[in-house]
Amino acid sequence: MASPVRVGAVSYLNAKPLYYRLEEFAPEARLEMEVPSRLAERLAAGELDVALIPSVEYLRGASRGYEILPGFAIGARGPVRSVKLFSKVPAAAIDRLALDAGSRTSQALVQVWLEARHGVRPSRIEPLPLGVSALESTADAVLVIGDRAMKVPEGPFHEVVDLAAAWRELTGLPFVFALWVVRRGADLGDVPEALARCRAEGLEHADELARIHGPRLGLDFRTCYDYLTRVLSYDLGEPELAGLRRFAAMAARLGLAPEGVNLVFHRPRDLATRR
Ligand SMILES: C=C(O[C@@H]1C=C(C(=O)O)C=C[C@H]1O)C(=O)O
Numbered sequence: 252m253a254s255p256v257r258v259g260a261v262s263y264l265n266a267k268p269l270y271y272r273l274e275e276f277a278p279e280a281r282l283e284m285e286v287p288s289r290l291a292e293r294l295a296a297g298e299l300d301v302a303l304i305p306s307v308e309y310l311r312g313a314s315r316g317y318e319i320l321p322g323f324a325i326g327a328r329g330p331v332r333s334v335k336l337f338s339k340v341p342a343a344a345i346d347r348l349a350l351d352a353g354s355r356t357s358q359a360l361v362q363v364w365l366e367a368r369h370g371v372r373p374s375r376i377e378p379l380p381l382g383v384s385a386l387e388s389t390a391d392a393v394l395v396i397g398d399r400a401m402k403v404p405e406g407p408f409h410e411v412v413d414l415a416a417a418w419r420e421l422t423g424l425p426f427v428f429a430l431w432v433v434r435r436g437a438d439l440g441d442v443p444e445a446l447a448r449c450r451a452e453g454l455e456h457a458d459e460l461a462r463i464h465g466p467r468l469g470l471d472f473r474t475c476y477d478y479l480t481r482v483l484s485y486d487l488g489e490p491e492l493a494g495l496r497r498f499a500a501m502a503a504r505l506g507l508a509p510e511g512v513n514l515v516f517h518r519p520r521d522l523a524t525r526r
Contacts, residue, residue, distance in 0.1 A: 255281040256442045259290040259302030261429060263397040264468060264475065265325055265333060265483055266303055267460045268453025269431075269446065277445030286353035286381065286397070287429060300437035305355035306427045310499050310508040316435030318517035320443055323450065324487040325429040326494070331415035332482055333400045334428070336361055337385045338392035338410045348373040349390035352380050353397060356428050357414060359507040361394045363498065364417050366505060398468050401478075424494035425484065433517045443519060450485055 256277070260270045262284040273280050285293065291308035293299050295315065303325070309317055334357045338345060345365060350358040365371040377390065385393040385403045394414075395403055405411045418426040431446065433439060453460065461475035468475070484491070492514065502508040 255279055256301070256437075256439055257299045258282050258442065259293055259299040259304075260284050261287050261290065261303045261325070261397075263333070264460075264464050264470075264478065265397070266429075267464060268457060268479060268485065269303065269323065269325070269450055271449045271453030271456065271460070273445060273449050276448050277440065277442045279440050280442050280445065288353055288355050291355055294432060294434055297434065299434065301431055301433045301439055301442065303429050304432050305357075306430050306495060306498070307356045307359045307502060307508055309430050309432050309514075310502065310512045312432070313509070313512045313515065318433045318435070318515050319487075320431035320433060320446065321516045322487050323431045323446065324427045324485060324491055326425050326427040326484045326486070326491050327415035327482060328425045328484055328490075329416055329419055330413040330482070331426075331428075332413065332478060333398065334360070334394075334396045334414045335400045335403070336392055336394050336410075336412040336414060337403060337405075337408045338412070339407075340391050340409055342392075342410060342412070343369045343371055345369075345371055345373050345392045347375040347377070347390045347392075349377050349379040349385075349388045349393040351394050351396045351400075352378045354394065357394055357396050359502045359505075360414050360418065360426070360498070362505055362507060363501045364412075364414060364421060367421055367501065368417070372505075398470075401474070402469060418494075418498075422494065422497055424497055425491045426498065427487065427491050427495045430487070439517075443517070454480065454485070 294302040457479040465475040
């Protein structure tokens, strides 16, 4: 039997359609779930063959020979609901910023947005550990992502900013949070084709995913269903690539990603081996 293909997927609700019934469609796949920052570390360490990593980590790892699986992303064209900055002070006064330790892309996005929109570069940046809630932090503002961001009460804060909405307002472009990225030299077998099937069938069965995961997360069916089918976008087309390139340039200017990284795409096996 061929050796297993180690697939790392984001453990949040937003990624569920992307690996729906994966191990059935590709029996060689061995699925592991982690928060995004951890997936990036494990792909870099060679412990995964393909993983849904934060887009900024593709930029940071490109020199290792990372390749993007074309056509897929976790992105948003407007408000995303699960990537939020909870601020106790007006954005222009943020000096101490806590960043969700599960994130990498949104950690960079919030700094890009603060600088571009408000001319602010917080002098103290600290992690918000995974088990610690935004309400417990004493920082001026706290970035929270994923399922838990959808449940933080908006009450005690001066301002709550949906960062995908803020990005759209700033640039007019969609935002790409995560990409399927392949480790150099990994043999993925039929996994890329299976992932395309997962996404198609996962979105077709979004009602089933919302029914299963809503109660577990304390979210009602409608909120989950809308999040999966209308709020998030799973495409990586020209508008998303334009958003990604703009983000790459802005992150590089702040020293949060290397300069001038090319987007390199993984080629399907038949094309890669032909000739
Ligand atoms: C929209 C989201 O996108 C996520 C945000 C990421 C990040 O900030 O690094 C990485 C992966 C995505 O799952 C979310 O988690 O809410």
